[in-house]
Amino acid sequence: MKLATLRIDGTTAAVRVDDTTATVIDGYTDLGALLAADDWKSVAANATGPTVSLDDADYAPVVPAPGKMFCVGLNYASHIKEMGRDLPEYPTLFLKVADALTGPYDDVVVPDYAAGQLDWEAELAVVIGRKAYQVAAADADAHIAGYSVINDYTMRDYQYRTLQWDQGKNFEKSSGFGPWLDTDYELGSRIETRLDGEVMQASTTDDLVFKPAPLVEYISHIVTLNPGDVVITGTTGGVGHARKPARYIGDGRTVEVTVDGLGTVRNKTVVK
Incomplete structure (x- = not known):
């Protein structure tokens, strides 16, 4: 499974990368926030948020603000x-x-x-x-x-x-x-x-x-x-x-x- 952080409409969102599109993982502003959830892998795998084309996607750092x-x-x-x-x-x-x-x-x-x-x-x-x-x-x-x-x-x-x-x-x-x-x-x-x-x-x-x-x-x-x-x-x-x-x-x-x-x-x- 591939996961990323995209810049969307002036903010960021954690997404699951699905070939040519990405699925927004609702409730998580970036991948760092997602990984803080105990069940992050199942949350990402089962995400059904809005779909974003990757053709012109604006990628943020994959984890924008690591603690260390x-x-x-x-x-x-x-x-x-x-x-x-x-x-x-x-x-x-x-x-x-x-x-x-x-x-x-x-x-x-x-x-x-x-x-x-x-x-x-x-x-x-x-x-x-x-x-x-x-x-x-x-x-x-x-x-x-x-x-x-x-x-x-x-x-x-x-x-x-x-x-x-x-x-x-x-x-x-x-x-x-x-x-x-x-x-x-x-x-x-x-x-x-x-x-x-x-x-x-x-x-x-x-x-x-x-x-x-x-x-x-x-x-x-x-x-x-x-x-x-x-x-x-x-x-x-x-x-x-x-x-x-x-x-x-x-x-x-x-x-x-x-x-x-x-x-x-x-x-x-x-x-x-």
Whole structure:
């Protein structure tokens, strides 16, 4: 089952994606609100609200306001190698704030003072569907609602000003997130980034060093993961900053991040 958040008539609504149309899930303003319901899956499956065409649908971030977003750095073997590092013993975690999210097809508006080293990071996002605290990896799947796509859009010059990365990962409305959540996705499909159609990253999601279940186990032994929280699992090799010479996103250029089976995030950069 595929679920999304659409902008409709000046507000938002949680919807079930049904091929070429979406069915509004009455009573839930977005997917985060839906996931807070104990019976969210049956509510979504049995929804009979108004039908919306997807031909010109306006997608919001799939979960517009997660309570927490944990990002995992250096989690694909290929990316770790290109950055000249050893495979980690533990996940490298940092936080992304909800204000950094934007819709999967929205323009990313970047202030000119931060536009020097704009980079792409194709990532698989894990969305929590059931409260998780001190959960074992073997039980983690029961706490995952599903999976989506995100571009962990990064301002490299800001990121590397200090040893902490957060300032380069959290610019306002920079990370396209969506277009939907798939409750049935399984690891192993192709993940890639294209810059104006040119393939820049290409791997498969089973190349993750720390896969979703161990990540839920690890993080849930630090803090409670609540429905609607997001774990962003890291990017593969091929980021612009690691290329020789380096490649960056310029004004007017479009980045597409695709995970087969989960769809594509497509955002044009606008520098102002």
